[in-house]
Amino acid sequence: MNKEKKIAISAKNIVKDFGSLRVLNDVTLDIYKGEIFVILGGSGSGKSTLLRIMTGGIPLTSGKVFFGDADLSTASDDEKEKIKRRFGMSFQSSALLDFLTVEENVSLPLTEHTKLDSKVVSIISRMKLNLVGLQGFENYTPSQISGGMKKRVGLARAIAMDPEIVFYDEPTAGLDPVVCAVVDQLILDLTKKLNLTSIVVTHNMESVFRIADRIAFLYKGKLLELGDKNTIRNSSNPIVQQFIKGEIEGPIQINDSD
């Protein structure tokens, strides 16, 4: 079935060292167009590093990252910019610019990369805010809105340029269960409605089983398991089982995942 699908991102033999510490060890995976791909793993497993390597935020030690035919790891600055315009990213801390209003934050990529009239930019920004349920908050500053709303503004900003791919770094971290469900539903809706490819890094198991089409489980920088929800749920690997069940006893030691 997967052979019929087009590959959106292909990570080949990714290795990342921080000094003498190997954070990612020969990770290879393909992410298909239109799917919600979850990168799962405990703290320090390398999942956020993998995400940042895919977005070009961190240079890799060895390996390659392909967006279609374009190789991000060897691209020139101009090519990197073109690739980056094809994706959006929602950050764990929302990463909204404090000195801009909600609407200005969402319109930032549009004003920087297009020559659209400011009125058109404003209309598009308001449409995106509408999509995440934040109409009426355009003139608020990030400090005036809640954590969940910030995440949604970050999401609106990530989709402002109508990207092909959206990366989400811990989209539900620090949110209450109801807001978590709202953000999950948003990810599902946006992915389907806008025909996006979504790559989500999280360790919130409820979210994972709610939104994921496929899941990659990372442990100590290695890809331990890759498959759909049922593959992960029924995995025979005791590490995966301990993690998804959140058990204290098992092969994962607290110091390992901390």
Next chain:
Amino acid sequence: MLKLFEIVGRRTINWFQLSVDFIRLFIETLYWIFVGPFKGKPIKSKAVFEQMVFMGSNSVIIVFFVIFFTGVVLAMQSAHQLSKMGGTIYVASLVTISICRELGPVLAALVIAGRIGAAITAEIGSMQVNEQLEALDTMAISPVRYLVVPKFISLFFMLPCLTVIGDAAGILGGYVIGVFTLDINPALYMQTALKYLTLKDIYTGLSKPFVFAMIITMVGAFMGIKTRGGAVGVGKATTISVVSSFILIIVADCIVTGVYYFINF
């Protein structure tokens, strides 16, 4: 002994790497100023004017008072010495030349390094630890072009303006002491003040703020970008930024003064 070499070696490499990164940031800033506009990435004029208000207009009062009182102190100190030789009148020229050549530019720069340099590091440092710089980069927006360039251009033009205001304030401080305490005739004071002030004094003093402005912005931005480790990291970076700017301003002042002194422009 081997450990000592190891520590010295590692620190030297770190310093070298930091210097390379600093120069890279400076070159990137110049690239976005001079090359970027020709590649469809214009300078953000609105941000430049906003920064000019923050850096320039809002700093006038503090620069004015710092240099005014320096002029007052300088006049009192020199009057004490010159009066012994019957040369009290020369307080006017001593204050004017000292302020225009040296104290005005340096004190204005030190005040601005404390006020603006710290603000630049704190702002960019906070953005760094809150992933905002990474967010800009992910949106294919250069943080240097978006954040550093407007500050660089703004301070490059504002610091000389502040220095001129500071020079005037310092001369006024000397005038106040000269006229109201030393009983020097106001017209004679001004005449003496301007008589010994040469064109070289003025351009020596006014060329320095351009160099100081570059130092303050680049050190502030560099330390901001290098910030790691949350609120504590921002605090540390801000302290290092201000201290480094102070030292570099004094060193640069020495170099520029040396150039004018030895080359004799």
